Amino acid sequence: MPKAPKKSPSAPKFSRHTVEARREMLVDAGLACLARHGILGFTIDRICTEAKVSRGLITHHFQSIDGLLAAVYGAMYGKALVAIENPRVPLNATPEARLASIIDAMFSKEFFNRESLNIWLALWGEIANNPELLKEHRKQYARYRRGIERTLEAVALARGKKIDTALVAMMFVSLVDGLGLEWCIEPKLLSAREARQACFKLLEPILGPLQ
């Protein structure tokens, strides 16, 4: 009995899943590869090994490796959009409380961690060079910006301040992404707390005290 099989001979060699479930498993494996090795680690071989499936499955479920990459991008935004469109505050919360909740979420451990940020960095560098990814980006990013703009606009309105909403939103989004970039590359140069503080320091001169 050389190389004893770990399971009984009658055990299935693999298990079948619904299309949706398997797609999610492959997306998760893709995220793991992106987090660990960046865009150069996003390969059929690596991802299938990570997901413990054979090489043919990605093409079967996503047509191509780029199809999976677009799905991975959508999954990243999916998580973030929940926090922005449904901040964890009471329904009757003030606009200020909604904004503060969004900022807190952005710099919480769930989003502000090296794995997630390394994924974002890897994706950002490819958007402009990958048509399929760009298409997905346009869809998701529009929603993201709209959510931020509405929140900022609501605060300004509640305080009777007139602001250039598009510009302030762009500044806020840019600062958040920029802080994530710096921290991902060299985490010791700032803390999540300082990054969060930086956002308030940007917005308070424009919107008034927020905390």
Next chain:
Amino acid sequence: MPKAPKKSPSAPKFSRHTVEARREMLVDAGLACLARHGILGFTIDRICTEAKVSRGLITHHFQSIDGLLAAVYGAMYGKALVAIENPRVPLNATPEARLASIIDAMFSKEFFNRESLNIWLALWGEIANNPELLKEHRKQYARYRRGIERTLEAVALARGKKIDTALVAMMFVSLVDGLGLEWCIEPKLLSAREARQACFKLLEPILGPLQ
């Protein structure tokens, strides 16, 4: 006379250059590939084709493809550091004028263009995943931040303002990088002029009027 050669038979098949000159040519070719196709386009084949040399030359001059990538990164910083450490203002210019000159340079066509920004994006995504690149980054980025910190500190000192220099510098650098990121991916969402304006809008509540 089939397939007539374009040059006389006695013409050299290639020309020799000094090590320094050839290294620069390879770096330029690497930059072009990065600008056009991102990090996935940074390959021996592509770069050598771009530079019109044979495949062995990169290894000969840089040991490996990662060695060339680190040199490319250094070249990008080299250009930017000139503008920061030697802003185009008179020697006796005010700190405010020096700061304004740096900001103007950052959003000038020389730096704020899609090619350059696509290169930065490609590099940022790889720093955390490439030890050789990380080493080069640490060397260059420290100089960059120091230059920004000194300039901000000088303005604050001249105006008798007390600021958290490290935090303000981090905010400024993050905003600049973030704006470049957004603009590179979707240039129609803001102009270079608005990006420049955003920097002043961040700094003026902290340092007072700057323009």
Next chain:
DNA sequence: TACGTTATTATATGGTAGTTCAATAAGGAA
């Protein structure tokens, strides 16, 4: 003009990339 140094070429090598597709077998339905 001939020589010597060495930058450069060109090929070989072993690995890994993404995609295709026929064969397989899991697991629900009958």
Next chain:
DNA sequence: TTCCTTATTGAACTACCATATAATAACGTA
């Protein structure tokens, strides 16, 4: 239990990857 659908496997294929190295030839020097 048997059958059928189809998710999944796994090998084949072509293309491209980085690197090593021996042969070549450019060009300054003597």
